[in-house]
Amino acid sequence: MTRLFLILIATAATCRAAAQKVIDITNSDADVISNERMRGLTGGTIFPPDKYVKVKEGTPYYWDDWANGSLVLDGGFTYQNLQLKIDLLNHEVHYKDADDREMILTAPLREIILRAGGLDARYFIPGKAWADVDKKLANSWLQVLVNDKTSLLLDIRKKLTESNPYNSSTTEQTIEETNVYFLQKGGRLNRLTKWSDLLDLLADKRTEVAKYVKENDLTGVSPLEYADLVAWYNKL
Numbered sequence: 705m706t707r708l709f710l711i712l713i714a715t716a717a718t719c720r721a722a723a724q725k726v727i728d729i730t731n732s733d734a735d736v737i738s739n740e741r742m743r744g745l746t747g748g749t750i751f752p753p754d755k756y757v758k759v760k761e762g763t764p765y766y767w768d769d770w771a772n773g774s775l776v777l778d779g780g781f782t783y784q785n786l787q788l789k790i791d792l793l794n795h796e797v798h799y800k801d802a803d804d805r806e807m808i809l810t811a812p813l814r815e816i817i818l819r820a821g822g823l824d825a826r827y828f829i830p831g832k833a834w835a836d837v838d839k840k841l842a843n844s845w846l847q848v849l850v851n852d853k854t855s856l857l858l859d860i861r862k863k864l865t866e867s868n869p870y871n872s873s874t875t876e877q878t879i880e881e882t883n884v885y886f887l888q889k890g891g892r893l894n895r896l897t898k899w900s901d902l903l904d905l906l907a908d909k910r911t912e913v914a915k916y917v918k919e920n921d922l923t924g925v926s927p928l929e930y931a932d933l934v935a936w937y938n939k940l
Contacts, residue, residue, distance in 0.1 A: 748799070748808055748810055748811075749807065750806070750808075751805075751807060751808050756877075758875055759864075759877045759878070759879055760877065760878060761878045762862075762879030764791050764792060764794065764864075765790060765792065766789070766790040766792055766826070766847075767790075767820060770788065770789060771789070771818040771819060772785060772786070773788035773818040774786065774817040775797070776814045776815040776817075777811055777814065778813065788816065788818060790816060790828065792861070793862035793863075793864060793879060795843040795844060795845060796809070814829070815828065815829055816845065826847060828845045828846060828847050828848070829845070829846055829857075831843070831844035831845065831846045831857075831859060834886070837886070837893045837894075838884075838895055840861070841859065847927075849927060849930065849934070850934045850935050852935070854887065854888065854889045854906075854934060854937060854938055855888040855889075856885065856930060856931055857887075857888070857893075858884070858886075859883075859884040860882075861881070862879050862880070862881055863879065863880045864879050865878050865879075884896075899924025899930075902924065902930065902933065903917070906933070906934075909937065909940050913933070913937065916936055920932070
């Protein structure tokens with residue numbers, strides 16, 4: 705069993721075994737949790753509201769808007785129905801506390817689950833377990849696109865650059881985004897630098913894969929296409 709499955713299964717097992725440790729802040733659980741205790745359990749520092757005022761293009765977040773979500777802490781506590789953001793530029797998790805303040809989480813996490821606007825849930829796990837494959841994973845939050853016998857992870861990497869417009873003393877910031885994919889297959893995590901890398905790793909079913917790619921006009925232009933191919937491959 706690979707490390708990816710071990711992490712995800714351990715998370716699920718923790719949630720089941722520690723059902724009494726699940727705190728839903730939208731129901732009566734909230735009535736028995738003081739603001740101080742909630743801060744103590746989730747950890748956190750107040751987010752400075754002016755941190756990104758110079759950003760003129762791009763975003764540091766996975767989603768700009770707040771999303772309903774859950775946090776699974778290393779200690780086994782699960783917080784449900786929190787308002788969350790993932791800052792992928794600084795590898796931070798933001799949440800709204802009981803006083804509606806934006807906080808930066810400091811407690812170790814096993815998993816983040818985001819839900820917004822009727823979309824499918826998005827699952828994120830720490831990348832530090834695979835820092836030997838790519839050192840940038842040490843602080844990353846990896847989105848789990850496919851979790852199966854062959855799994856697919858996505859590291860959305862953000863880069864901030866600064867510039868001074870002509871005749872202006874004000875610095876402007878731009879945030880660019882790059883998708884880096886990782887395929888877990890046969891007990892090994894593989895970094896994909898391009899679409900053809902994925903096709904090569906699925907070469908044990910080369911004929912079937914080539915036919916599916918052609919029939920569905922897949923070119924690897926989006927995470928959806930990567931996930932579509934890997935999910936289909938797992939059914940072979």
